[in-house]
Amino acid sequence: MGSKKTYILKLYVAGNTPNSMRALKTLREILDLEFKGIYALKVIDVLKNPQLAEEDKILATPTLSKILPPPVRKIIGDLSDRERVLIGLDLLFDELSGLEKEEYSNHLKALEEDNESKIK
Numbered sequence: 001m002g003s004k005k006t007y008i009l010k011l012y013v014a015g016n017t018p019n020s021m022r023a024l025k026t027l028r029e030i031l032d033l034e035f036k037g038i039y040a041l042k043v044i045d046v047l048k049n050p051q052l053a054e055e056d057k058i059l060a061t062p063t064l065s066k067i068l069p070p071p072v073r074k075i076i077g078d079l080s081d082r083e084r085v086l087i088g089l090d091l092l093f094d095e096l097s098g099l100e101k102e103e104y105s106n107h108l109k110a111l112e113e114d115n116e117s118k119i120k
Contacts, residue, residue, distance in 0.1 A: 006039065009089075011023060011041065012056070013061050075089075
C-alpha cells in the first residue's frame with residue numbers, strides 16, 4: 001500500500017458469538033497484511049456498551065465502521081468476504097483506473113443498499 005493514511009476503525013460485536021469472533025479474526029488478518037500498523041482498532045461489545053452502539057446508529061452485529069479517513073463506511077457481517085472489506089475500507093480504490101472506480105463505486109452503493117435492506 002503506497003499511501004500513509006491512518007485508519008481509525010471500530011468493530012461492534014455482541015459478546016463472544018462465533019460471528020463476532022470470526023469477524024475479529026478476519027479483520028485482524030486483513031489489518032496485519034494490508035495496513036501494517038497504520039491503523040487504530042477499537043472493539044466495542046454492544047452488550048456491555050449499548051449506548052455506544054446507539055450513538056453510532058449500529059443496528060446489527062458484527063459491524064465494522066471506518067471512521068477515518070473519510071468517508072465513514074460501515075460493513076455489516078462476519079467480514080469473510082475479503083474483497084468487500086477492502087472495497088469498504090477504500091483500500092482497493094486507489095489502485096483502480098477511472099472506469100474500474102466507477103464500477104466499484106456502483107458495486108459499493110449496491111452493497112450498502114443491500115445491507116440497509118437486511119436490517120429493516
